[in-house]
Amino acid sequence: MSFRVFRPTIIALAMAGVLVTGCTQSSTQSSDQPQLEPPLQWTACPEGVENPDDGPPRLQCATVPVPLDYENPDGTRIDVTISRLPSENPDTRRGVLLLNPGGPGGTGLDQPKFLESLGMPKSVLDTYDLIGMDTRGVGHSSPISCGFTEDLEYYGAVPPYAVDEAAFAEQMATSKEVAERCAASDEDGTLRHVSTANMARDLDRIRLALGEEQASFLGYSYGTALGAAYASMFPDTTDRIVLDSNIGDTHLDRDGLRRYAQGMEETFPDFAEWAANEHDRYGLGATAEDVRETYFRIADELDKAPVDGINGRLFRLSTFATLYNPLSYEAAAESWKYFTDRAGGVSSGDSAVGDQAPAMDNNWSVFLAVTCNDIEWPNDVATYRQAVEDDRTTYPLFGAAAANIMPCAFWKTTPSEPAVSIDDEGAADILIAQHQRDPVTPLAGGQLLDDKFGDRSTLLTVDGSGHGVFVLGKNACAQDVVAGYLVDGVMPSDDLTCR
Numbered sequence: 068m069s070f071r072v073f074r075p076t077i078i079a080l081a082m083a084g085v086l087v088t089g090c091t092q093s094s095t096q097s098s099d100q101p102q103l104e105p106p107l108q109w110t111a112c113p114e115g116v117e118n119p120d121d122g123p124p125r126l127q128c129a130t131v132p133v134p135l136d137y138e139n140p141d142g143t144r145i146d147v148t149i150s151r152l153p154s155e156n157p158d159t160r161r162g163v164l165l166l167n168p169g170g171p172g173g174t175g176l177d178q179p180k181f182l183e184s185l186g187m188p189k190s191v192l193d194t195y196d197l198i199g200m201d202t203r204g205v206g207h208s209s210p211i212s213c214g215f216t217e218d219l220e221y222y223g224a225v226p227p228y229a230v231d232e233a234a235f236a237e238q239m240a241t242s243k244e245v246a247e248r249c250a251a252s253d254e255d256g257t258l259r260h261v262s263t264a265n266m267a268r269d270l271d272r273i274r275l276a277l278g279e280e281q282a283s284f285l286g287y288s289y290g291t292a293l294g295a296a297y298a299s300m301f302p303d304t305t306d307r308i309v310l311d312s313n314i315g316d317t318h319l320d321r322d323g324l325r326r327y328a329q330g331m332e333e334t335f336p337d338f339a340e341w342a343a344n345e346h347d348r349y350g351l352g353a354t355a356e357d358v359r360e361t362y363f364r365i366a367d368e369l370d371k372a373p374v375d376g377i378n379g380r381l382f383r384l385s386t387f388a389t390l391y392n393p394l395s396y397e398a399a400a401e402s403w404k405y406f407t408d409r410a411g412g413v414s415s416g417d418s419a420v421g422d423q424a425p426a427m428d429n430n431w432s433v434f435l436a437v438t439c440n441d442i443e444w445p446n447d448v449a450t451y452r453q454a455v456e457d458d459r460t461t462y463p464l465f466g467a468a469a470a471n472i473m474p475c476a477f478w479k480t481t482p483s484e485p486a487v488s489i490d491d492e493g494a495a496d497i498l499i500a501q502h503q504r505d506p507v508t509p510l511a512g513g514q515l516l517d518d519k520f521g522d523r524s525t526l527l528t529v530d531g532s533g534h535g536v537f538v539l540g541k542n543a544c545a546q547d548v549v550a551g552y553l554v555d556g557v558m559p560s561d562d563l564t565c566r
Contacts, residue, residue, distance in 0.1 A: 107131070107276055112150055113207050117177040126152050126180050131276045133203070133269050135260050136483070145209035147269050149200040152179035156193035162306065163279050164195035164553070165270055167202070169288030169312075171263070172223075172433035174206045175199045187538050188550045195283065195553070202293075203269055204261040204433045211257060213249035213432040221245055223431040225327065225387070226471035228380040229455050230370050235471065239448060242474040249435060250479035259480045261436035263317060264487050267296040271304060281306040283553065287535055288312050288508060289437075291499075292319065295516060298497055298523075299490035307553055311500040311536050315512035316519070317487040318441035323512070325454065327387070327469035328462035330509035334390045335359070335464055337504060337532040341396050342403075349400045350407070362386065362464070365406050374409045380468070382406070387465055390506035391534040435474055440482045444475035451476065489519040497524040498552050498559075500536040500545065507534055517562075526562040 112128035130146040154160040166178045179197035201208040215221060221241060229235040249258065270293075274282035283306040286294035291310035296317040298308045314323050339355035352358035370379035377385075389399040445451070451472035458466030497520055501513030510528065517526040527549070529542045536542070537549040544565035551557045 109151065112176060113148070116150065117180050126150055126177075128176065128207075131269075131273050133272045135257065137265060137268050138483075145203060147200060147203055147209075147273065148176065148207040149198055149273055150176045150179060152183065152192075152197040152199075154193050154196055159190075159193045160196070161194045161554075162196070162281065162283065163198050163274070163277055164191070164283045164285055165198045165273065166200070167284075167286040167290030167293050169286075169290050170205070170430070170434060171202065171266075171289050171293075171437040172205060172430035174201050176201055176207065182538050185538050188546065188554075190554045191550055196277075198273065198277070198282075200273065202266045202433075204257075204429075204436060206429065209257075210429045211261060211432050211436060212252055212428050213245065213435065214252045215245075215248070215428040215431055219244065219248075221431065222381075222384065223427060224434055225384060226324075226468055226473055228366075228383045228465070228468040229459075229471050230379060230467065234380070235452060235455055239451075239472050242472050243477045245435070245474040246439075246477035246479055249432065249474070252432075253480065258436050259440060259483045261433060262440045262483065263293055263296050263437055264300070264441075264484060266293055266437075267300050267487065270297050271301050274304060280304065283307040283309075285309045285537070285553070286311065287539070289314065289319070291508070291512075291516065292317050295489060295520075296487040298493075299487055302490060302493035306496065307556065308497045309500060309537065309549055309553065310497065310516065311539075311549075312505055312508040312534050313499060313501055313512040313516045314508055315515035317489065319438050320442050321444065321454070324473070325458060325466075325469050326509055326511060327507055328458055328464070328466040329511065330504075330506040331387055331390060331465040331469075332462050333509055334504040334506040334532055335362075335386075337393065338390060338396055338399070341393070342400055345400060349404050351400060351403055359464075361403065361407070365403060368410050369406065374406055377406070383465060383468060387468075387506055390532070392539075393533055435478075436480075438473075439475035439478040440480060442486045443482065444473065444478065446476050448472065448476070489516075491519065491521040491523055493523055495523050495525070495558065498527060498549065499524050500527045500529070500549060502529050502531050502533055502536055502540065504532040505534050525559050527559065528562075528564045530564060530566050 107129040109127040109129050112126055128148055128150045130148050132144045133147055134140045135143040135145050166175060168175045168178050176199050178199040203209060204211040227238055229238060281304050284294050284297060291313040294308055294310045298305050336355055339358035342351045342358045343353060343355050346353045351361045366379045366382055369377060369382050389395045454470035455467050458470040499513050499517050501510055503510050513526060517524050529536055529545045531540060531542055533540060536545050542565050548559060
C-alpha cells in the first residue's frame with residue numbers, strides 16, 4: 068500500500084474541525100430585526116459544488132450581504148454564499164433547515180446534496196429546504212488567507228505529536244510564525260470579525276433573507292458550537308435544533324482540544340478489536356492489546372526513520388483520523404501492514420503533504436481565526452509544555468499532540484467580543500446527539516453541552532463508534548429519533564441511549 072493512502076485522510080482531518088466561539092447576546096436579537104433585503108437571486112452554484120449529472124441541477128446558490136462588523140451595521144458588507152436543495156413536497160414543507168458540516172473552515176455549499184446522497188430520510192427532505200453555506204471567510208464567502216505556503220509544515224486543526232522537547236520547540240516556532248503570517252496578511256482588519264458569534268448572526272440574516280420567521284438547524288462537530296451560539300443568541304427565531312457530535316460549548320478552548328486525546332483513547336479499542344479479529348489477514352496483533360502495542364511500535368520506528376515521507380507524528384495523526392469512521396479500518400490496517408513490512412525506513416524523498424498545503428490555506432486560516440478569536444488562549448509557553456508532558460502519560464496514544472502548543476498562544480488579533488454564553492432559558496428545542504465513542508468530540512462534550520442547556524436540551528447517545536450520528540452513522544434507532552424530531556417535533560421525554 069502506497070503512502071498516498073494517507074494523503075486524503077490527513078487533509079480531511081485538517082479540515083474536520085470541532086470548535087466554536089461566543090459572544091454576548093446584546094447586539095443582534097430577534098426583537099431588533101434588520102430591514103428585509105431584496106429577494107434572493109438564485110443561480111447556478113459555483114464550479115466545483117456538486118450537482119447531479121443527470122437532468123437539471125436541483126441545488127442552486129445565492130449570496131446574502133451581511134455586515135462585516137455587526138457593531139457597525141451600516142459599514143462594510145461582505146457576501147455569504149448559500150445553497151438550497153428545495154423540498155419537493157410543498158404540502159409537507161415546514162420551512163428551512165440550516166446546515167453546518169463542521170470545521171470551522173470547511174465548505175458547506177455541497178452539504179445538502181452530500182447528506183441526500185448518504186440517505187437522509189425522505190421525510191426530512193420533504194419537510195425542509197436544506198440550506199448549505201460557506202460561512203464568512205470560507206470559500207465563496209469573502210475568503211480570508213493567512214498566507215500558508217508549502218515550506219511551512221503545518222497541518223491545521225490538530226497540533227503535531229511532540230515526541231520530545233525538540234519537537235515541542237519546533238511546533239512552538241511554527242505556531243509563532245503562523246500567528247505572525249496571519250497578522251501580516253490581515254491588512255484590512257477583517258480577521259477579528261471571523262468568529263462564531265458573527266457566524267451565528269449571519270445565520271439569522273440568512274433566515275431573514277429566506278423570508279422565514281424561524282429556522283431549524285443541523286450542525287456537526289464545530290457546527291454544534293455554532294448551533295449552540297445560534298440557539299443562545301436567537302431563541303425566538305430558532306425552531307428545531309440538532310447538535311451532532313459535540314465540542315461541549317460555543318467555542319474550542321484548551322480543555323476541548325485536549326479532549327481529542329481522551330476521545331482517541333476511548334475509540335481506539337473498537338479499531339483494535341476489529342484488527343485483532345483480522346489478525347490472520349493483516350498480522351497486527353491477535354488481541355486488542357497486541358494491536359495497541361503495534362501502534363506504539365510503528366510510531367516509534369517512524370519517529371526514528373520515516374517511510375515514504377511519513378514520520379511518527381503523521382502516522383499518529385492519520386490513525387486518529389481513521390477513528391472518525393469504522394469504514395476506514397480496512398485502509399488503515401493495510402497501511403499499518405505496509406509500514407510494518409518496511410520497518411527501518413525506506414524513504415522516497417516525497418513529502419506527505421507536499422503541494423496540498425497552499426490548497427488548504429483558506430481552510431486553516433478560518434480555523435485559526437475562529438478558534439483564536441472566540442476565546443483568549445494562554446500565552447505562557449510553559450503551560451503548554453507541562454500539558455504535553457502530563458497528557459503524554461495520561462493519554463499515551465495522542466496526548467502529546469492534543470496538548471501541544473497552537474498559534475493561538477501567539478495570536479496578534481484582539482477578539483472583538485467575549486465568547487457566547489449558553490442561554491438555558493427558552494424552549495426545550497435542542498436535541499444533542501452523540502456517539503459514546505468519538506475520537507474528536509468524545510461523549511464528555513455532549514454531556515457538558517447538555518448540562519449547560521439544562522431543561523432546553525435532551526441527550527441522545529448511541530452505543531457506537533465514530534464521528535457523526537445522524538445520516539453519517541447507521542444506528543437505526545438514532546436515525547428514527549432525530550428524523551422524528553425534525554419532522555414531527557417529537558422530542559424524547561428523557562435522555563435516551565440507542566443500543
